[in-house]
Amino acid sequence: MLNSRRMPQPAAQPMTANQRARRSRVIAAALKLASEGGYDAVQMRDVAVTADVALGTIYRYFPSKDMLLTSVMADWAGQLRERLGQNPPHGTTPATRVADVLQRACRSLEREPLLAAALVRALSSSEARDGGPISEVGLHIRAMIEPQLDDLDAEIREDIITVIGHVWLSTLIGWLNGRIQFSQVAQQLGMAAHLLLDDDYRRRADPT
Amino acid sequence: MLNSRRMPQPAAQPMTANQRARRSRVIAAALKLASEGGYDAVQMRDVAVTADVALGTIYRYFPSKDMLLTSVMADWAGQLRERLGQNPPHGTTPATRVADVLQRACRSLEREPLLAAALVRALSSSEARDGGPISEVGLHIRAMIEPQLDDLDAEIREDIITVIGHVWLSTLIGWLNGRIQFSQVAQQLGMAAHLLLDDDYRRRADPT
DNA sequence: ATCGTAGCAAGAACGCGTTACAGTTTCGGA
DNA sequence: TCCGAAACTGTAACGCGTTCTTGCTACGAT
Numbered sequence: 001m002l003n004s005r006r007m008p009q010p011a012a013q014p015m016t017a018n019q020r021a022r023r024s025r026v027i028a029a030a031l032k033l034a035s036e037g038g039y040d041a042v043q044m045r046d047v048a049v050t051a052d053v054a055l056g057t058i059y060r061y062f063p064s065k066d067m068l069l070t071s072v073m074a075d076w077a078g079q080l081r082e083r084l085g086q087n088p089p090h091g092t093t094p095a096t097r098v099a100d101v102l103q104r105a106c107r108s109l110e111r112e113p114l115l116a117a118a119l120v121r122a123l124s125s126s127e128a129r130d131g132g133p134i135s136e137v138g139l140h141i142r143a144m145i146e147p148q149l150d151d152l153d154a155e156i157r158e159d160i161i162t163v164i165g166h167v168w169l170s171t172l173i174g175w176l177n178g179r180i181q182f183s184q185v186a187q188q189l190g191m192a193a194h195l196l197l198d199d200d201y202r203r204r205a206d207p208t
Numbered sequence: 209m210l211n212s213r214r215m216p217q218p219a220a221q222p223m224t225a226n227q228r229a230r231r232s233r234v235i236a237a238a239l240k241l242a243s244e245g246g247y248d249a250v251q252m253r254d255v256a257v258t259a260d261v262a263l264g265t266i267y268r269y270f271p272s273k274d275m276l277l278t279s280v281m282a283d284w285a286g287q288l289r290e291r292l293g294q295n296p297p298h299g300t301t302p303a304t305r306v307a308d309v310l311q312r313a314c315r316s317l318e319r320e321p322l323l324a325a326a327l328v329r330a331l332s333s334s335e336a337r338d339g340g341p342i343s344e345v346g347l348h349i350r351a352m353i354e355p356q357l358d359d360l361d362a363e364i365r366e367d368i369i370t371v372i373g374h375v376w377l378s379t380l381i382g383w384l385n386g387r388i389q390f391s392q393v394a395q396q397l398g399m400a401a402h403l404l405l406d407d408d409y410r411r412r413a414d415p416t
Numbered sequence: 417a418t419c420g421t422a423g424c425a426a427g428a429a430c431g432c433g434t435t436a437c438a439g440t441t442t443c444g445g446a
Numbered sequence: 447t448c449c450g451a452a453a454c455t456g457t458a459a460c461g462c463g464t465t466c467t468t469g470c471t472a473c474g475a476t
Contacts, residue, residue: 016473019423044463054425056465065463124332128387135387156403163375163400166382170374173381179336179343192371195364196403224443227453252433262455264435273433 023061025051031072031115038114039121042069063129069122070133076119077140080108084144095197097148102168102189105144109172110182120172141165149197160196167192231269233259239280239323246322247329250277271337277330278341284327285348288316292352303405305356310376310397313352317380318390328380349373357405368404375400 015023029050033042044065048055062068084101091097109116128134142161149157171188174180180188194201223231237258241250252273256263270276292309299305317324336342350369357365379393388396402409 016423018472022424040462043461055427057424059464060423121333124381124385125329126385128385134385138387159399159403162396163371163403166375166378166396166400167371169381170378173332173377174374177332177334177336177342188370188374191367192374195367195371224453226442230454248432251431263457264437265454267434268453 022051022053022057026053026058026061026068027072027075030068031075034069034072034118035112035115039069039118041114042118064126066122066126067129067133069118070126070137073119073123074133074136074140076108077137080105081140081144089148091148093198094149094152095194095201098145098164098197099190099193101144101148102164102193103186105168106182106186106189113182116172117176120176124169124173124176138165141168163196164189164192230259230261230265234261234266234269234276235280235283238276239283242277242280242326243320243323247277247326249322250326272334274330274334275337275341277327278334278345281327281331282341282344282348284316285345288313289348289352297356299356301406302357302360303402303409306353306372306401306405307398309352309356310372310401311394313376314390314394314397321390324380325384328384332377332381332384346373349376371404372397372400 026047029047030042033046033050042065044058045055047068048058051058058068062071084104089097089100089104091100123134123137126134142165145161145164146157149160152160167189171180171185175182175185234255237255238250241254241258250273252266253263255276256266259266266276270279292312297305297308297312299308331342331345334342350373353369353372354365357368360368375397379388379396382388383390383393
């Protein structure tokens with residue numbers, strides 16, 4: 001769990017080419033194993049063999065299995081963000097655009113359920129180092145949602161993004177643990193977006 | 209991870225007195241160890257010794273360490289709910305009452321950080337069996353919030369409770385993993401309650 | 417070119433959740 | 447009261463994440 005005296009990711013990245021290659025071989029190996037067999041199939045010994053690297057070397061680059069998989073997820077989020085940049089979300093209101101973003105992300109995850117489960121499981125239980133892969137994931141998600149909310153007050157916008165982020169993580173965990181179906185993940189995310197952003201959706205008897 | 213052929217919690221509860229006693233000794237032992245040393249200190253061998261029970265016996269009652277700790281959390285939620293029944297939440301609007309409920313829960317967790325961390329960690333990674341301890345926790349939380357939302361449309365109320373539940377779990381996980389401070393858990397929960405329930409709070413430039 | 421240091425390979429070792437097993441005790445029904 | 451089944455005990459064993467050890471290799475500075 002803890003990692004006291006080692007020094008992974010030496011400060012910035014004065015990495016040699018060999019080191020960069022090793023690091024990405026490890027990430028690629030983890031991605032492959034996770035896609036094929038899910039979290040349990042990502043065994044560190046197998047990652048080492050698949051990446052053609054020594055077991056101990058993995059721990060020089062990633063402080064734990066969960067951090068390794070979280071780094072894979074950061075990669076994934078970055079790619080999604082890029083695709084989203086090239087192909088902007090549909091919708092005329094913030095609520096529908098945000099819902100579109102979230103549902104696209106869900107479809108992307110749904111396409112590889114084993115990988116998705118592995119990544120979510122790792123994400124939900126890996127300690128956040130400052131500037132570590134978790135914050136990277138958060139940044140990508142934020143960057144995908146924020147532009148859809150142009151016309152909102154800045155503070156409210158931050159709050160809304162925060163809440164949506166929570167719903168995102170928690171629904172995925174709910175799916176991972178069998179509490180809800182995958183279809184409900186997308187549905188609840190859309191629901192939350194409308195609840196937070198779409199006044200017409202909140203047609204309730206108001207006490208004020 | 210998986211538990212194929214065993215039969216824990218035999219259907220309903222035709223338990224003998226000895227069995228009830230054993231089961232609650234195990235829960236008490238897990239609670240004690242978690243309070244004192246957190247998740248890692250809850251070692252199944254130690255639980256067995258502390259509860260004066262054989263290691264294998266624990267697995268007859270609880271399919272895994274996480275399920276055991278989730279059962280502890282179900283107990284905890286039940287007690288909180290009871291206290292809340294005797295001492296109803298303060299506030300004149302749904303938003304403030306809900307915020308009061310959530311903040312009381314936070315204070316209760318904050319009083320025993322090691323226990324709280326252990327329970328949240330278990331909760332976030334234990335598989336949901338139907339009618340298992342996770343749904344029990346969910347029921348307690350729902351029961352504490354629902355009465356504060358009397359005057360809302362039923363469907364919207366369900367949605368709001370769902371979203372708050374997600375924010376609750378996700379903020380706690382964020383705290384557990386060092387992404388946010390404990391004070392932010394309470395603060396973000398209050399923020400979400402107001403964002404979802406308090407129209408005055410949402411003083412944004414509205415695009416509609 | 418070379419020397420010292422940091423990185424790496426290979427694999428053994430450790431810790432703890434979980435399972436398996438053999439012998440003993442408890443329990444409900446006849 | 448007695449019997450067979452189910453539960454329990456005590457303990458060994460297994461799997462996998464993580465750490466440690468020992469010897470080797472690559473690399474930047476001189």
